Amino acid sequence: DSGVTQTPKHLITATGQRVTLRCSPRSGDLSVYWYQQSLDQGLQFLIQYYNGEERAKGNILERFSAQQFPDLHSELNLSSLELGDSALYFCASSPNPGRETQYFGPGTRLLVL
């Protein structure tokens, strides 16, 4: 158990809908990262937050957004969902941004029908 929690574990929805994925980092970690893992793309970095502020963006679509709240939990919002958004979404956390080890949560499996 990494100490990172994610909810829900599974999510089934329809095209065009909007969903919110939630992540609670390890106790004491200030940095949160979101990743997407699909069969054809592997693990792809989406976005990073540090102590409530957006720090870096990766391959995140404009339909996706995220935020980190004062209690340090983070939410990833996915809107106007398409079939191709079906994937595993992982959250990771580390004490600070940069070279430190990132610890991953168990993931949310999203299926868009």
Added chain:
Amino acid sequence: EDQVTQSPEALRLQEGESSSLNCSYTVSGLRGLFWYRQDPGKGPEFLFTLYSAGEEKEKERLKATLTKKESFLHITAPKPEDSATYLCAVPAEGSGLTFGEGTQLTVNP
């Protein structure tokens, strides 16, 4: 742009048959190299971090080594429970990790 390439894509071993997995990387400046293990449908589980060429780290049957261009994950006398996908990754400057495609390891009893 940072790049990470892993080989082989898949590896099938008999229990007790030692082998090595390769991770080649191209980065503008090495800020560390990470190894993770991932079981199907689960989140990546941290194994090792290496920061400088010549560094080695061990954990049970696994040993990770690092050179200036690649890293190896050596598996000694593997057991069926070592079956998983092994991922290596490098951190981008002020950003998230760039992952390789992984090596899917199967250890047969």
